[in-house]
Amino acid sequence: MRVIDSHTGGMPTRVILDGVPDLGTGTLAEQARRLATEHERFYKSVLLEPRGQPGMVGALLVKPVSPECAAGVIYFDADAVLGMCGHGTIGLAVTLAHLGRIKPGCHKIETPVGVVEVDLKDDGTVTVTNVESRRVCKDATIEVDGLGTVTGDVAYGGNWFFIVDPSPIPVTASNIRRLTDAAIAVRSAANAAGIGGEGGEPIDHVIFQGPSDDAAVHSRNFVLCPDDTYDRSPCGTGSSARLACLAAGGRLEPGEEIIQESVIGSPYHLSYQPGPNGGVIPAISGRAYVIAECTLRFGALDPFRDGIKP
Numbered sequence: 001m002r003v004i005d006s007h008t009g010g011m012p013t014r015v016i017l018d019g020v021p022d023l024g025t026g027t028l029a030e031q032a033r034r035l036a037t038e039h040e041r042f043y044k045s046v047l048l049e050p051r052g053q054p055g056m057v058g059a060l061l062v063k064p065v066s067p068e069c070a071a072g073v074i075y076f077d078a079d080a081v082l083g084m085c086g087h088g089t090i091g092l093a094v095t096l097a098h099l100g101r102i103k104p105g106c107h108k109i110e111t112p113v114g115v116v117e118v119d120l121k122d123d124g125t126v127t128v129t130n131v132e133s134r135r136v137c138k139d140a141t142i143e144v145d146g147l148g149t150v151t152g153d154v155a156y157g158g159n160w161f162f163i164v165d166p167s168p169i170p171v172t173a174s175n176i177r178r179l180t181d182a183a184i185a186v187r188s189a190a191n192a193a194g195i196g197g198e199g200g201e202p203i204d205h206v207i208f209q210g211p212s213d214d215a216a217v218h219s220r221n222f223v224l225c226p227d228d229t230y231d232r233s234p235c236g237t238g239s240s241a242r243l244a245c246l247a248a249g250g251r252l253e254p255g256e257e258i259i260q261e262s263v264i265g266s267p268y269h270l271s272y273q274p275g276p277n278g279g280v281i282p283a284i285s286g287r288a289y290v291i292a293e294c295t296l297r298f299g300a301l302d303p304f305r306d307g308i309k310p
């Protein structure tokens with residue numbers, strides 16, 4: 001299986017070029033469901049150690065259903081198939097350019113949750129225009145083991161987020177272990193309380209927002225992913241959900257640009273335009289770098305062929 005690895009603000013993406021199971025026909029959402037239910041062993045084996053690394057997101061290239069799209073992609077982490085992935089889309093654009101499949105300019109990419117657009121600049125900066133994002137609940141209150149009462153917003157940005165602002169724990173790299181444990185507890189409590197999307201979708205990511213040390217930066221975030229790793233980037237879908245909350249709260253005007261940094265200090269430039277259904281259309285700008293081109297091997301005698309299961 002040939003793959004190309006990149007990182008976006010430190011967050012790895014593995015684009016899979018070939019050697020993948022047949023996901024059949026139908027929409028990308030249907031193909032993503034098949035990947036999640038019928039090929040769990042396969043997709044986890046691509047990302048789990050020793051073949052993969054913590055935090056890594058896989059990007060499975062598929063034929064787009066919509067002919068206007070340059071590519072179709074299904075993202076997944078080591079625990080779940082994702083609706084969308086912002087850092088992965090920045091990594092994908094840089095990888096497709098590396099392969100000579102796209103040139104600088106605007107390109108549409110099809111994902112299970114809809115068509116997104118990438119604008120690849122000559123200097124390698126990529127702006128992702130994401131699917132419409134929205135806040136669905138303000139100030140939901142939950143009781144969390146070890147933290148007490150926690151209040152947060154529920155928002156959609158291509159995945160489902162519970163956003164706690166301000167964070168109960170300072171958002172610093174030295175606190176990553178504590179932040180991870182607290183975010184796992186928040187996600188469990190939110191899901192146990194039945195808090196999630198309008199259609200009953202569970203919370204898959206948790207965000208803690210805190211201040212940055214840099215006056216030019218709007219805020220710093222910590223983002224917990226479904227596989228219990230943290231996002232090294234500021235999380236494109238999480239930043240989209242955050243923009244929806246800022247817009248709904250009247251805290252950011254359309255077109256106004258802010259910088260969001262991750263817990264390790266990686267920046268994204270963010271802005272939005274009003275969406276057709278009352279939400280926002282987010283624009284997320286960042287950079288990615290290709291770091292490896294390799295062939296993955298799955299030896300029949302390898303006791304860790306499927307990866308080390310946590």
Ligand code: PYC
Pocket residue numbers: 057082084085086087088225231233234235236237238
């Ligand atoms: O950038 O949207 C994102 C993302 C989701 C999970 C990891 N990164």
